[in-house]
Amino acid sequence: MQAIDTSMYDMTGDHQQMGLSTDYDSMNAYYPHSQPTFVQQPLNYHLYTRPLPSLFTRNYFIPDDIREELQRRSEIIRTAPMPGLNLPEELQGYHTLVPLEPTVGERRKFGNWSSIVYRAISEKDGVPYTLRRMERYGLSHVNAFAAVETWNKIRHPNIVSVREAFTTRAFSDNSLVVVYDYHANAQTLYDVYVKPKAPSFVGGRLQAQAQLLPERTLWSYIVQIASAIRAVHDRGIAVRTLDVTKVLVTDKNRVRLGSCGIVDALTWEAPSEIMPVFQVEDLHKLGALIVTLCCQNVAAANTNNLAKALDTIGRTYSNDVKQVVRWLYSTPGPHKTIGQFFQDMLGSRVIAEMEEAQNSVDRLQAELMSELENARLVRLLSKLGFINERPEFAREPRWSETGDRYIIKLFRDYVFHQVDENGNPVINLSHVLTCLNKLDAGTEEKIMLISRDEQSCLVVSYKDIKGFIETAFSDLAAAATSSSGRL
Numbered sequence: 001m002q003a004i005d006t007s008m009y010d011m012t013g014d015h016q017q018m019g020l021s022t023d024y025d026s027m028n029a030y031y032p033h034s035q036p037t038f039v040q041q042p043l044n045y046h047l048y049t050r051p052l053p054s055l056f057t058r059n060y061f062i063p064d065d066i067r068e069e070l071q072r073r074s075e076i077i078r079t080a081p082m083p084g085l086n087l088p089e090e091l092q093g094y095h096t097l098v099p100l101e102p103t104v105g106e107r108r109k110f111g112n113w114s115s116i117v118y119r120a121i122s123e124k125d126g127v128p129y130t131l132r133r134m135e136r137y138g139l140s141h142v143n144a145f146a147a148v149e150t151w152n153k154i155r156h157p158n159i160v161s162v163r164e165a166f167t168t169r170a171f172s173d174n175s176l177v178v179v180y181d182y183h184a185n186a187q188t189l190y191d192v193y194v195k196p197k198a199p200s201f202v203g204g205r206l207q208a209q210a211q212l213l214p215e216r217t218l219w220s221y222i223v224q225i226a227s228a229i230r231a232v233h234d235r236g237i238a239v240r241t242l243d244v245t246k247v248l249v250t251d252k253n254r255v256r257l258g259s260c261g262i263v264d265a266l267t268w269e270a271p272s273e274i275m276p277v278f279q280v281e282d283l284h285k286l287g288a289l290i291v292t293l294c295c296q297n298v299a300a301a302n303t304n305n306l307a308k309a310l311d312t313i314g315r316t317y318s319n320d321v322k323q324v325v326r327w328l329y330s331t332p333g334p335h336k337t338i339g340q341f342f343q344d345m346l347g348s349r350v351i352a353e354m355e356e357a358q359n360s361v362d363r364l365q366a367e368l369m370s371e372l373e374n375a376r377l378v379r380l381l382s383k384l385g386f387i388n389e390r391p392e393f394a395r396e397p398r399w400s401e402t403g404d405r406y407i408i409k410l411f412r413d414y415v416f417h418q419v420d421e422n423g424n425p426v427i428n429l430s431h432v433l434t435c436l437n438k439l440d441a442g443t444e445e446k447i448m449l450i451s452r453d454e455q456s457c458l459v460v461s462y463k464d465i466k467g468f469i470e471t472a473f474s475d476l477a478a479a480a481t482s483s484s485g486r487l
């Protein structure tokens with residue numbers, strides 16, 4: 001059976017069945033040079049895929065890096081807990097606890113408390129969450145939870161959302177647990193940009209892998225974190241846990257403040273009047289975070305080392321970055337607020353960030369477009385699979401070969417089993433997708449289907465074939481003993 005480009009012809013009449021003549025005159029009727037009539041099919045809004053390339057290309061699919069990242073995330077969500085950790089099976093509606101950091105060895109402390117982070121699945125919605133447990137918390141107080149409730153109301157693209165907090169004895173102590181959204185494969189800024197990495201081979205040479213933060217990304221991070229700080233200060237509270245180990249990179253160039261609310265819950269006795277002091281401290285901490293990232297060294301952020309740090313920054317980054325650091329390290333005063341910071345230091349950077357965000361939406365939407373049809377096409381292919389070559393149905397062993405089903409079979413051949421003039425298979429995904437899209441849309445466009453013995457052919461529209469498939473599939477579905485959902 002040869003590939004025939006039917007889009008060039010206007011064939012009228014339903015189900016024209018004709019004997020296939022081998023004489024050239026009748027064949028010529030189906031070739032462009034002898035039949036120049038071209039009737040353009042009206043644009044059908046169902047056929048909204050992007051122009052299709054003619055061969056298998058990666059353009060059909062999500063780019064490899066996005067696919068890889070999404071698959072890694074989905075894999076990480078499913079990692080099983082290590083056996084023998086002796087963790088509670090159930091914890092206030094959360095189960096399947098998996099530690100996200102080593103449970104033994106030296107750990108950094110929040111004041112007097114050390115923390116450990118777990119991933120756990122919520123019984124309510126089956127979604128994974130992050131649980132930060134403060135060990136040996138002691139007696140709880142209602143004010144501690146009020147602080148967490150304030151955080152719970154904040155929804156911001158650069159803040160890991162705080163869900164709830166509770167105390168528990170399930171770890172054989174009195175622990176405080178604060179629950180956050182879980183961002184699979186999130187890494188702290190420290191892990192990505194500061195932590196010394198083992199040398200590895202790059203281009204055949206052993207090199208230390210210090211990932212220097214590009215200035216463009218640095219500005220993006222500054223704008224994102226400043227925007228998060230602003231949202232927090234606008235609520236009359238302060239971030240307080242702002243450093244490279246508590247800011248997460250959750251996506252390509254997306255950062256979010258993690259661990260919010262925990263210090264508020266731990267130090268609930270602090271008078272609310274002290275909040276402006278904490279807010280000014282946030283600005284200093286932002287400055288320290290920038291210095292740490294630029295110098296790839298936590299100690300560089302110490303105020304006593306500022307001159308040296310600015311010198312180091314100047315070697316790689318622009319003067320504007322140094323200006324920002326100076327501003328954030330400057331002596332507090334009535335004008336040293338996050339609002340003023342945006343005004344004095346970030347103006348045009350915010351515009352650049354906004355443009356980049358919109359470009360990113362466009363890029364992702366384009367990716368979405370290319371995947372949009374998949375579900376539809378899988379449904380169609382499933383229906384064809386149910387119908388074609390069915391050994392027996394309705395006590396008729398040749399059910400799938402007769403009546404309208406015969407046309408469905410020929411259509412399947414037309415889509416998948418074409419051969420070129422040398423008898424080699426035509427493997428053209430573009431052709432397959434185009435046909436299936438037209439079939440799903442049920443267009444009036446007609447195609448010629450040729451029997452396998454090439455003795456007869458049928459001219460039939462996609463609309464008709466769609467109808468035949470619907471009918472055949474409904475017959476099967478009606479007779480099915482169990483059918484799960486509709487296709």
Ligand SMILES: Nc1ncnc2c1ncn2[C@@H]1O[C@H](COP(=O)(O)OP(=O)(O)OP(=O)(O)O)[C@@H](O)[C@H]1O
Pocket residue numbers: 100101107108109115116117130160180181182183184185186187188190245246248258259
């Ligand atoms: N909301 C979250 N979603 C996904 N992973 C998270 C989340 N919060 C923390 N993590 C991961 O849990 C791990 C431990 O977090 P933690 O904040 O304790 O960082 P840390 O570098 O161990 O800091 P510290 O030294 O203070 O313990 C980090 O690798 C981080 O990527």
